[in-house]
Amino acid sequence: MTLAASPTLLCGRAVGIDQRLFVIAGPCVIESEAMALSTAETLKGIAERLGILLIYKSSFDKANRTSGSSFRGPGMDEGLRILEKVRRETGMPVLTDVHETAQVAAVASVVDVLQTPAFLARQTDLIEAVAACGKAANIKKGQFMAPHDMIHVAAKARAAAAEAGRPATLLVTDRGASFGYNNLVSDMRGLVIMRETQCPVVFDATHSVQLPGGLGTTSGGQREFVPALARAAVAVGISGLFMEMHPDPDNAKSDGPNAIPLDQAEALLEQLLAIDSLVKSGAGV
DSSP: OOOOSSOEEETTEEESTTSOOEEEEEOSBOOOHHHHHHHHHHHHHHHHHHTOOEEEEOBSOOOSOSSTTSOOOSOHHHHHHHHHHHHHHHOOOEEEEOSSGGGHHHHHTTOSEEEEOGGGTTOHHHHHHHHTTSSEEEEEOOTTSOGGGHHHHHHHHHHHHHHTTOOOOEEEEEOOEEOSSSOEEOOTHHHHHGGGGSSOEEEETTGGGEETTTTSSSOEEOGGGHHHHHHHHHHHOOSEEEEEEESSGGGOSSSGGGOEEGGGHHHHHHHHHHHHHHHTTSSOO
16 A cells, blocks of 8 residues: 555644654543643653654543443543643644544644543544534544544534535544453454555554453453563554553552553653654655
8 A cells, every 4th residue: 555645734734644743642541630740741851852743631520441440531621621721831833632533622622632431432523523523533433443434524524524614633542352251352354454545544552452351350361472562563553552551550549540641651662763764764654
């Protein structure tokens, strides 16, 4: 499969299969203002030293939880206040996810990129509302979907944006496929197949090692496999990489078992950028 004809402009930077790897990173959920700001400052420093586009990611509400007693986050109002402060004080672009159409307008007024969760990839009203809001959208492929199915999701998003008279800046992200019980498997062929959408393809290296519901009332994870999967995905050829990072994953309030420790992030990204540069140095990625 050949290179994309032209790059996509994301947060003021060109991204695409023939452009330098960009990164979406941050804690799974907003735990506190102080932690959000300190983590964002660390990630900003990494992005500046490596010369990459890094979009800060954190959720104000984790609606898709295994247990009703799991921590969900500060809620939309407080969460958006914190994300707005992160964006203002660090100058970093910010991404968060939405679960309902009623959330889209308020979230779009604060962040640079809206994300639709994998479980909601077939929710047409939500996909269309996010695409039509005028901000960039990261659409995650459902664990229950084939990679080729994303061509239809991207098409409905583009149609909604066109009807609203808005630009359609779309990313599509793979986070593995359901396999057996409490497990996910990443098929690297899917990263190539998803180029059919004509959107920049992103690989979610941390959710791909998640063990959904694997700890009974919470999800488990195998963070030791994140570097291997990330290296494989970058070697296949992708536009962006999604990785949740936390200063203390073992005590994180959500997705700690599959999060990268923040103090290991820069060394891993350096390695991945070297692979990315090698892969994209020739044509026909």
